[in-house]
């Protein structure tokens with residue numbers, strides 16, 4: 001039993017040694033250049049995705065949010081007429097001062113009902129996986145407040 005184990009171990013060590021010896025030399029050039037190419041590709045993709053977040057947010061705001069909040073954030077979108085409560089005017093400095101970035105962001109993702117506001121403010125669960133887009137949406141909302149009108 002013991003002898004067999006030793007032979008097996010020796011065999012395994014030999015096999016490992018041979019594989020490492022062989023693979024090491026070949027692998028260096030092969031794997032190295034492959035990793036380099038893959039890395040550059042992925043890097044270029046994620047670098048392009050970051051500035052895109054604000055574009056995505058602009059698009060989401062005009063297609064999903066403007067219906068109620070208005071394209072300019074006055075709370076006067078066509079869908080707001082029948083709402084009670086109505087979406088607020090984002091240009092109000094007093095509201096901008098009263099709310100934290102986190103409150104704005106969680107209202108966007110989880111909806112009004114989850115944060116003690118009206119359920120008329122719908123949740124956007126898909127944005128839970130895109131925190132950078134949520135941040136960009138919050139910046140759009142903050143931007144309306146800075147327009148000072």
Ligand code: HEC
Nearest residue numbers: 064065068085086087088104107108112117118120121137
């Ligand atoms: C169906 C109409 C509707 C849509 C669509 C909608 N909202 Fe709202 N939203 C509301 C209403 C109504 C309120 C006010 C809720 C309240 O005051 O209780 C609100 C509140 C909010 C608030 C909280 C403001 C506050 O009073 O503190 C944020 C932030 C917000 N919405 C962002 C968004 C964003 C971003 C989108 C698009 C992804 C969006 N909303 C889409 C109706 C809507």
